[in-house]
Amino acid sequence: MAEKPENLPSGAAEVARSYPEVWEAYAKLGQACAEAGPLDGRTLRLVKLALAVGASSEGAVHSHARRAVAEGVSREELRQVALLAIPTLGFPQGVKALTWIEDITDPHG
Numbered sequence: 629m630a631e632k633p634e635n636l637p638s639g640a641a642e643v644a645r646s647y648p649e650v651w652e653a654y655a656k657l658g659q660a661c662a663e664a665g666p667l668d669g670r671t672l673r674l675v676k677l678a679l680a681v682g683a684s685s686e687g688a689v690h691s692h693a694r695r696a697v698a699e700g701v702s703r704e705e706l707r708q709v710a711l712l713a714i715p716t717l718g719f720p721q722g723v724k725a726l727t728w729i730e731d732i733t734d735p736h737g
Contacts, residue, residue, distance in 0.1 A: 639687070673699055674709060681713050681725040689725060693732040703733040 636644055644651035662672055673696045680688035693706055706729045714722035 669699065670701060673701060674705065677706065677709050677729075678712070681709060681721070682717060684721065684724070686728050689728040690732055693729045697732060706733060 640651075667675065673692060677689065677692040677696060680692050696706055697703075707726060710722050710726035710729050712722075713725050
């Protein structure tokens with residue numbers, strides 16, 4: 629089921645409110661992709677976080693980190709995703725991802 633607009637970041641919430649059919653289709657696509665293979669929920673969340681890191685999407689990193697924490701993924705596991713980005717994406721991208729993850733896992737600094 630698609631997230632309710634009030635639970636979404638502002639940009640996504642505006643799309644969900646203004647174009648509910650588009651949002652619902654997008655959510656169904658995400659669900660179908662998640663169910664298309666054998667990965668479990670924890671692995672899916674970590675992969676989606678890694679994809680967000682690779683896309684350099686701060687909002688998506690925040691979203692997937694937030695969801696991962698809610699699903700019981702540890703701070704250390706999330707940090708490892710950022711560290712794994714360093715050899716492939718470069719040191720600056722890995723450090724940037726680490727700070728985005730820490731925005732969620734350690735919001736008070």
